[in-house]
Amino acid sequence: MSGERRSGLRERKKLEAWYTLRAEAFRLFAERGYETVSVEDIAAAANMSRSTFFNYFASKDAVVLDPEPGERDQWLTLFDRPADEPLWDSLVELLLGYAKQISGHLTTVKQLERHSPALGEMALARTHPFYRDLRDWVDSRTKPGAELESALVLNVALAAAETAYSRWEPTVDFAEFLRTALECLERAGAGVARRG
Amino acid sequence: MSGERRSGLRERKKLEAWYTLRAEAFRLFAERGYETVSVEDIAAAANMSRSTFFNYFASKDAVVLDPEPGERDQWLTLFDRPADEPLWDSLVELLLGYAKQISGHLTTVKQLERHSPALGEMALARTHPFYRDLRDWVDSRTKPGAELESALVLNVALAAAETAYSRWEPTVDFAEFLRTALECLERAGAGVARRG
DNA sequence: GTCAATACTTGTACTGCGTCCACTTTTATC
């Protein structure tokens, strides 16, 4: 029985540790709120040392925000858009597609925000690797001289998506959030001046 | 000689302490960068104790972001807009007007960002009291049922302004930034879809 | 199975932010 070369015991344990840490963190956050749970608490609940926590997550925020192992490969498939598709249309597809991919996580985090005001303040769109990839992808599509236009289109799209997210009540269906997000994106794309 | 009841010695000393702290902080930040200057350093440079620093500023960030004493009164005058003016037009005037009011500060902070990456990450639009006032003002103008629309319009305007700010090179004239900001606002207001 | 290289875990110590609180000094009022 030739052992599987790739996924050895080491890899499996690492994955297990990652998921355990995040699961315990979310459990504690849901119980007592993000701000009153320390990294020490999370590590203890996961039967690991504080040092080990920081081996897996660069910060306390990261345990909430970091993508799952392999998640990046999933969202990268979204970046396969027709070369002649207008930038705005691509962005709408990308943002909605990504939201669908992480719908479960989005719902969880949104519910945590109810008891944990600090979570609402996180500069999600700045730090998160998806948004880094998104910006890079936009840059790669941008012709020289159009950088300002591209940045504007991207930021408007992000603003529309964030508007829908910020007003979403996680008690209602996730599909309802998607509908709102699409509505915001369409309105923003069409122009918000001279409406009300 | 009835002493001036209002601006007594106490008030003047408070103002002086505030300005001294901020001046020393900015001086040190410019010298050594935001992240490598501690609150302790700032307080020492201002000949005050660390405790006193936190009497004046709620956080290290705040010494950069907080409005000057009396600044709020200035920006509040901007909120006097015709009742029938379209929301978008009001927002354009408000954002550009406020930018003009704090042009000096904006330039200073932008230049600090060159040596201090942490400053670029600050969630300005969330915390800053001007944006709180702005959101409240928008809310006060919003008819029941139009909350989503209003939030979207506001966030798109903020995205446009932030786009101009993020791409502004503070070596060039501030007027150039204003021109770019206006351009971004106009494009965003007209709609960014189907352009390229 | 032995063994050494490698990767992961842990404890410890440190810096810095932010909070709390008791205490002193300064300013305003009479």
Added chain:
DNA sequence: GATAAAAGTGGACGCAGTACAAGTATTGAC
């Protein structure tokens, strides 16, 4: 000048994050 209010101070604390040295487990080669 006595007194009360406001501002400044010093010390202790908890927690996030970093650095590093020492320990433990996994791996692959023999």
